[in-house]
Amino acid sequence: MxxxxxxxxxxxxxxxxxxxxxIQDALLGGGDHFEIDRMVADRLRQVVPQxxxxxxMARKFLRRAVRLLTDRGVDQFLxxxxxxxxxxxxxxxxxxxxxxxxxIDPMVEAHMRLLLRENADAAAITANVRNVDAVLEHPxxxxxxxxxxxxxxxxxxxxxxxQDEDDPWGMVRSYMAALPSGSHLVAGDPHESxxxxxxxxxxxxxxxxxxxxFRKPDVIARYFDGLELLDPGLVPMxxxxxxxxxxxxxxxxxxxCGVAVxx
Ligand SMILES: C[S@@+](CC[C@H](N)C(=O)[O-])C[C@H]1O[C@@H](n2cnc3c(N)ncnc32)[C@H](O)[C@@H]1O
Numbered sequence: 105m106x107x108x109x110x111x112x113x114x115x116x117x118x119x120x121x122x123x124x125x126x127i128q129d130a131l132l133g134g135g136d137h138f139e140i141d142r143m144v145a146d147r148l149r150q151v152v153p154q155x156x157x158x159x160x161m162a163r164k165f166l167r168r169a170v171r172l173l174t175d176r177g178v179d180q181f182l183x184x185x186x187x188x189x190x191x192x193x194x195x196x197x198x199x200x201x202x203x204x205x206x207x208i209d210p211m212v213e214a215h216m217r218l219l220l221r222e223n224a225d226a227a228a229i230t231a232n233v234r235n236v237d238a239v240l241e242h243p244x245x246x247x248x249x250x251x252x253x254x255x256x257x258x259x260x261x262x263x264x265x266x267q268d269e270d271d272p273w274g275m276v277r278s279y280m281a282a283l284p285s286g287s288h289l290v291a292g293d294p295h296e297s298x299x300x301x302x303x304x305x306x307x308x309x310x311x312x313x314x315x316x317x318f319r320k321p322d323v324i325a326r327y328f329d330g331l332e333l334l335d336p337g338l339v340p341m342x343x344x345x346x347x348x349x350x351x352x353x354x355x356x357x358x359x360x361c362g363v364a365v366x367x
Contacts, residue, residue, distance in 0.1 A: 117210050122312055124265065125209040129188045131159045136188045136215055144312050151308040152301055154355040159261075162292055162359060163192055165341045166260055169290040169363050170197040172334075172345070173256040176365075178288055180255045182245070182279070184233045185262025188212055189219045194258065195226040202248045206239055208232050233262065234270055236278040254286035254366075261359070263327065264293040264316045276327045285366050291327050292341055292361030296320050301354045321360055331364035338362040 117123075122144040126137035130145035133156065137145075149155050170181070179201045183194045186205035189212075195203040205216050205228040216228030227244040239245060249255055257279050266272040280289060296302060296318040309316040325338050336347045342356040343349045344363075 123209050123211070125188045125207060125212050127312065128159060128261075129190070131156045132163070132190050134188065134190055136211070148305070148308050148312070151304045152355060152358075154353075155305070158355055158358050161341055161356065162261055163190065165292055165344055165359075165361050166194070166258065166290070167192050167197050168345065169258075169361075170194055170256070172363060173288050173290070174198050174201065176288070177286075178254050178256045180249050180253065181258060182206065182239075182249065182255055183258040183260075184239075184279075185259065185265065186212060186216075186228070187261075189215055193219075195220070195223065200225070202226065202250075204229065204242075204245050204248055206231050206233055233259075234266065234275055236275060236282070240279070240282055251282065252284060254288065255283050256288045256290060257283070258290045259327070260290065260292045260361075261294070263291065263324075264318065267317060273326050273329070277330065280331065280366055283366060287366045289328065289331055289364045289366075290361075291324070291363075292359055293324055294318050294358050295324055295360045297357060299354050299357065302358055305358065324360060325362070328362060328364040330366075332367055333362055333364045 119138055122141045126141035127144050130137040130142045181194050181201060181203045183203060183205045186207050203226040210230045213228040213230045220226050227248055229242050229244050231239050233239060263272045294316060302318055306316060306318040321338055336345055338360050339347045340352055340357045341359040341361045342352050344361050
């Protein structure tokens with residue numbers, strides 16, 4: 105679907121404006137984006153030439169985290185800000201699990217719906233993750249997820265899209281409050297490190313519709329308040345779950361992540 109917008113577009117999609125989901129797709133080498141998204145992806149790669157590797161690193165973290173959660177008995181997932189389908193989606197990495205994908209971009213639901221047409225265990229809904237009740241009360245969420253059993257909540261590269269005044273901390277707390285003990289939070293975001301490459305990327309993202317707040321690690325760590333952060337804690341994504349890994353390149357330190365369980 106690369107190139108000009110097709111005549112069909114899901115309602116609410118503005119094909120003339122770059123979208124975070126489609127820029128992400130362009131960075132991952134997918135085919136579900138338009139020329140405008142590729143141009144933004146190219147511009148961002150001029151700032152951080154390894155940006156596609158950063159995005160791929162986040163997807164690899166997601167794979168490792170989903171595996172950990174399935175090993176811990178979690179078989180249902182709420183993937184917030186899921187993005188367009190790519191090679192390893194949460195439902196691919198947790199066969200047999202129930203998955204609800206949530207994204208504000210209607211193209212995500214449209215593409216996921218095609219991909220999931222023969223999968224009764226997963227669904228995608230279009231919603232703003234800030235509308236916690238709308239997400240949790242959505243008929244597909246209620247149909248697929250059993251709120252009496254642990255659920256894995258995934259927030260990968262999405263809380264940074266919320267401003268401080270949107271209170272992403274309170275939002276995470278509301279989701280986790282609605283879930284039973286044994287539920288997990290998987291979170292990963294770019295962070296403010298003082299490294300010039302992080303400053304340059306944050307500035308470049310601010311110029312796109314993919315605005316992104318790079319927060320200090322101790323501020324990101326507050327997403328896990330009230331939960332038990334699993335080893336090795338909040339660490340650079342390239343070092344999760346083994347922080348003894350070799351010395352990292354600056355681009356490998358752009359994102360931090362952690363996984364926690366609700367006691
Ligand atoms: C950078 S992409 C990350 C996608 C995926 N989680 C990953 O890490 O590969 C951010 C995604 O969050 C979605 N998003 C941003 N703000 C959102 C909001 N308030 N509610 C729901 N989705 C949102 C965007 O549409 C986009 O698909």
